[in-house]
Amino acid sequence: MKRFLFIIILVALVTNVFAASSTNYVSSPEAITSSGGSAESSSYNLKSSLAANITGVTSSSSYSVQLGFIAASVTTTTTTTAATTTTTTTTTTLIPTISTLYFDGRTIEAGDTVNNAVTIITTLSAAAGINISTSSVEVDSISTFLAALTGDSTYETGSGTLxxxxxxxxxxxxxxxxxxxxxxSSNSTEESISFSVNTSTGITGAVLTYPNPFNPNTQPTQITYQLNQDADVQIFLFNSLGQLAWKQHYVSGSEGGHAGYNSVNWNGISNFGGIVPNGLYFCRIVVNGQVVGKGKIAVLK
Incomplete structure (x- = not known):
């Protein structure tokens, strides 16, 4: 009888070998002394009544567990780490947009000269709609809400045109x-630019040409200048003998005759129909019969 009981106890305590193939499994080792197997799962959880609670990550690796101590001992062929997954949520807020500012139908750079009676146009848009009671126009630090615009200043809610x-x-x-x-929704954005006004007749700054020298057979040259106000402009080019080589008229308000930056081309062809000879040519810009700008252009073929 004693031999029979001893055999039963021995069977209950014999090494228990098993293989894990599920995605997650839990081994409660209170009833065993040791276990071993081949792990094919992506994660496993071992619990011991002796304060062992060990979580790891493995992949196709063997492991062994020996209990009976204060904590379980886990050995793997791969590095076991405790993984923490952080989820970041990004929220995009759609703010209002302001399109390009047009001064009398043209874009300008900061500091450019414009007419003293310039008209400025832009377009506002927003997914939540533009609030005309809080949106504003500010001129030299004086603000006016869109809802309070009068006269020729308007805001069209349908098109968003200001x-x-x-x-x-x-x-x-x-x-x-x-x-x-x-x-x-109280989201806001702003757009600003500085500009200059000069009501005197003439040009601000120098008359510049590029390229200079230039070869008429390959490209034209650009004649650029800053006009103070819209005006009828005439440009004359004379050769070194004082003979007229080229003359061009630009109507007030057009390219070449509007306030601010102007750029006109000369292709090196004279008013008589042929490419001018090599040499130095003298540029004169005339407004209202007065020479307001001068420059020099070299032709080199």
Whole structure:
């Protein structure tokens, strides 16, 4: 009888060998002394009544567990780490947009000269809609809400077109124009630019040409200048003998005759129909019968 009981106890305590193939499994080792197997799962969890709670990650590796101590001992052929997954949620807020600012139908660079009675146009848009009670136009630090615009200054809610024309002409000097767009969700954006006004007849700065020298057989040259106000402009080119080689007229408000930056081309062809000879040519820019700008152009073929 004692031999029979001893055999039963021995069978209960014999090594228990098993293989794990599930995605997750739990081994409760209170009833065994040791175990071993081949792990094909992506994760496993071992629990011991003796305060062992070990979580690891393995892949096609063998492991063994021996209990009976204060903590379980786990050995793997791969590095076991405790993994923490962090989920980051990114929320995109759609802010209002302000399109390019057009001054009398043209774009300008900061500091450019414009007419003293310039008209400025842009377009506002927002997914939540533009709030005309909080959106504004600011001229030289004086703000006007879109809902309060009067006269020739308007905001069209359907198209989002903002048109600004000052009730009084701008005085000579530097000015700043700013648009603040606020939508119905209180998101906002702004766009600003500085500009200059000079009511005197003439050109601000030098007359510049590029390339210079230039070869008419390969490319034209550009004649550039900053005109103070819209004006009828005439450009004359004379050769070194004082003979007229080329003459061109530009209507007020057109390219070559509008306030601000102007750029016109000369292809090296005279008014008589042929390419001019090599040499130095003298440029004269005339407004209202007055020479307001001078320059030199070298032709080298």
């Amino acid at each position: 048109t600004y024309k000052s009730a009084a002409v701008f005085v000579d000097g530097s000015h700043t124009f700013k648009v603040v767009a606020v939508d119905n």
